[in-house]
Amino acid sequence: MKILGIETSCDETAVAVVEGRKILSNIIASQHAAHAPFGGVVPEIASRHHIENLPAILEEALQQADVRLADIDAVAATYTPGLLPALLIGLQFAKSLAFALKKPFIGVNHLEGHLNSVFLDDPSPQPSPTRGEGVPIEYPFLGLIVSGGHTHLYKVEAFGKYILLGATRDDAAGEAYDKVAKLLGLGYPGGPKLDKIAHQGNPQAFRFTQPKLGEDSLEFSFSGYKTAALLHVQKQNGDLSQSFVQDLAASFQASVTDFLLDRIVAASIRHDLTNWVVTGGVAANKALRAKLEKEAQENGCRQYLPPLNLCTDNGAMIAYVGGRHLENKKYSPLSLNAMAYSELAKCE
Ligand code: KG4
Ligand code: ZN
Numbered sequence: 001m002k003i004l005g006i007e008t009s010c011d012e013t014a015v016a017v018v019e020g021r022k023i024l025s026n027i028i029a030s031q032h033a034a035h036a037p038f039g040g041v042v043p044e045i046a047s048r049h050h051i052e053n054l055p056a057i058l059e060e061a062l063q064q065a066d067v068r069l070a071d072i073d074a075v076a077a078t079y080t081p082g083l084l085p086a087l088l089i090g091l092q093f094a095k096s097l098a099f100a101l102k103k104p105f106i107g108v109n110h111l112e113g114h115l116n117s118v119f120l121d122d123p124s125p126q127p128s129p130t131r132g133e134g135v136p137i138e139y140p141f142l143g144l145i146v147s148g149g150h151t152h153l154y155k156v157e158a159f160g161k162y163i164l165l166g167a168t169r170d171d172a173a174g175e176a177y178d179k180v181a182k183l184l185g186l187g188y189p190g191g192p193k194l195d196k197i198a199h200q201g202n203p204q205a206f207r208f209t210q211p212k213l214g215e216d217s218l219e220f221s222f223s224g225y226k227t228a229a230l231l232h233v234q235k236q237n238g239d240l241s242q243s244f245v246q247d248l249a250a251s252f253q254a255s256v257t258d259f260l261l262d263r264i265v266a267a268s269i270r271h272d273l274t275n276w277v278v279t280g281g282v283a284a285n286k287a288l289r290a291k292l293e294k295e296a297q298e299n300g301c302r303q304y305l306p307p308l309n310l311c312t313d314n315g316a317m318i319a320y321v322g323g324r325h326l327e328n329k330k331y332s333p334l335s336l337n338a339m340a341y342s343e344l345a346k347c348e
Contacts (some may be wrong), residue, residue, distance in 0.1 A: 001323055001326060002072055003017070003073060003075075004016070004058075004315075004319060005318035006076070007077070007313055008054075010148065010149070011049075012030055013090075014318075015315045016318070021120055021320065025065035026316040031046060035188060040188060043084070043085050046085070047083075047086050051089055070101070074098070075098040075101070075104075075322075076321065077094030078113065081109075104326060105334055111152065114145045114150075114280050115154065115279055116159070116324070118304045119320060120316055122307050139156060140275075141156050141273060141304075143277045144277070146173045147281045148172060148174035149174070151172045151173045160328075166217065168219070168222060169219055169220065171226065173260065177195075180252050184245045191284075192284070195286055199287075201246030202246075202247045207228075208228050209255075210255065210259050210262070220260075257287045261292065264295070274300065277305075281311055281312045282311075284308045
C-alpha cells in the first residue's frame with residue numbers, strides 16, 4: 001500500500017510517499033528564511049507558504065517515489081496539534097486529493113507521527129552497541145517527544161496505546177532552545193545553532209539549576225532555564241563576547257540534556273521500560289544523542305532514535321502512521337476538522 005503523507009502543522013511543508021516502513025520519497029520545504037526576520041514562526045506567513053509550496057512538493061514527492069497519483073492507495077495528513085491556519089492548508093489539500101482520487105483519507109495526530117518515526121526504515125548507518133541494529137523495537141517502550149511544541153513522555157504499550165507519564169508544565173524543550181538562542185543572538189531556528197556552538201564552550205561556566213517539580217515527578221519545565229539565561233545575558237550589559245556565548249550555550253545544553261536524561265532514567269526504572277525511543281526536533285541534538293547512548297549502555301537499556309532528517313517535522317512519519325490506521329480500517333471522514341491543541345493520551 002502506497003500512502004501519501006502531508007504535514008503542514010508548523011513551518012515545514014512536507015510530502016512523502018511511504019510503503020509499509022519504506023520511504024519512497026520524503027520532500028521537505030523549509031520556511032526558515034521566511035520566519036527568521038521575526039525570530040519565530042508567523043502563522044499567516046507559514047500558511048501562505050504552505051499554499052504556494054504544496055503543489056510543487058507533491059509533484060517532487062511523486063517523481064522521486066516514481067509513482068503517479070493514481071498509484072496512491074490512501075492520503076494521510078496531520079490534523080492536530082499545530083498552528084491552526086497552517087494545519088488547515090495541508091488538511092484541506094489532502095482531503096481534496098483523496099476526494100478526487102476516490103481513495104481513503106486518514107487524519108493523523110502529529111504526536112503519533114513523531115512517536116512512530118523510529119519505525120521507518122533507516123538507511124543511515126548508525127553503528128552503536130545500544131541501538132538495536134536490525135533489532136525490531138519491542139513493546140512496551142518508553143517514548144519521549146522533544147520538539148519545538150511538545151515535551152511529552154509516554155509508556156507505549158502497542159501501536160495506538162499511549163499512556164502519558166509526564167509533559168512540560170510550560171515551554172517545550174525546543175522552544176527553550178530557540179528562546180535562549182535568540183537571547184544569544186544566534187538567529188532562528190536556534191536549536192541546531194545552539195547545539196553547534198555549545199561544543200566550543202565550557203559546560204561548567206554557568207550554573208543552571210534543574211527545576212524542582214516534586215520527588216516522583218515525571219513532568220518537565222523549561223521556563224526557569226530561559227529566565228536564568230536572561231539574567232546571565234543581562235549581566236553582560238549588552239556586550240556578548242564570543243566566549244560568553246559559547247560558554248552559556250554549553251552550560252544551558254549540558255543542564256537541559258541532563259534533565260531530559262534524568263527523566264528518562266527515572267521513568268525507565270519506575271515503569272520497568274528498557275527500550276527507549278526519543279523523537280522530535282530536539283532528538284537531533286548531538287549532546288543528547290551521545291548522552292542517551294552512554295546512559296542506555298550503563299543501564300542495560302536499548303535506545304532508538306530516528307535519523308536526523310526524521311527527527312524534525314516530515315511527511316514520512318505521517319504517511320507511516322496513516323498506513324497503520326489503514327491496516328486497521330480506521331479512516332477519517334472528509335469533514336474532519338483541524339485542532340490546534342490535542343493530547344495523545346491522558347496522564348496516568
Ligand atoms: O519536531 P520539530 O521539527 O517541530 C515541532 O513539532 O515542534 O522540532 C523543531 C524544534 C525547534 O525548536 C528546533 O530548534 C529544535 O527542534 N531542534 C533542535 C535541534 N534541531 C532542531 N534543538 C536542539 N538541538 C538540535 N540539534
Ligand atoms: Zn513536530
